Amino acid sequence: MLIALTLILAGQAAAPSRQSPSPAPRDTVTVAVLTHDVERNDRVTAGDFAPEDRPRAQVQGALSAHDADGLEAARRLVAGSVVRRGDLVAARLVRRGENVTITLASGALSITSAGRALSDGGAGQPVRVVALATNRTLDGVVDGEGRVRVTAR
Structure with a gap:
């Protein structure tokens, strides 16, 4: 039979008991x-x-x-x-130098034209485009993949 004794000397604290460590937080x-x-x-x-x-x-x-x-x-x-x-x-739907479809909408009237993007843009962002038929620079808003909406002034 085995008996365990703990000896405490005067002026010294008892050694800490050995316990299983608590589980560490998930690393x-x-x-x-x-x-x-x-x-x-x-x-x-x-x-x-x-x-x-x-x-x-x-x-x-x-x-x-x-x-x-x-x-x-x-x-x-x-x-x-x-x-x-x-x-x-954010995904760019229009990229600089790429061909785009320009749509000019005013009330019930809608005109589309081919153009080229002068800047990049995502959905709803402003971009500049050149209408290929007239060589005019226009300011528009990205309306979808390769599509720019220009509003009449």
Whole structure:
């Protein structure tokens, strides 16, 4: 039979008892990471991401796959990386130098013409375009993919 004794010497405190350590807070969290490389100006979709456990310190400011869906890469992003807000920008529906359809609407009248974008723009953003038929520069608003709406003055 084995008996355990604790000896306390005068002027000394007892040694702390050994207990099993309490479970540490979870060091990792599940976060969305890219499954493949994404080039600058490419749009990302929710399907470009997969869940992965990462250390909590590495995922500060990470976007979910849902929040990133439909945005464009502001720079080249590599597979396995956590995507943050600064890595993505709003999708540009009109790009400088590309052909666009210009629509001039005034009441029930609507006129369309071919044009070329002089600046980039996302949905609802102002852009400058050149009407190819008249070579006039116009100010408009991005109305969709490759479409610019100009209002009559």
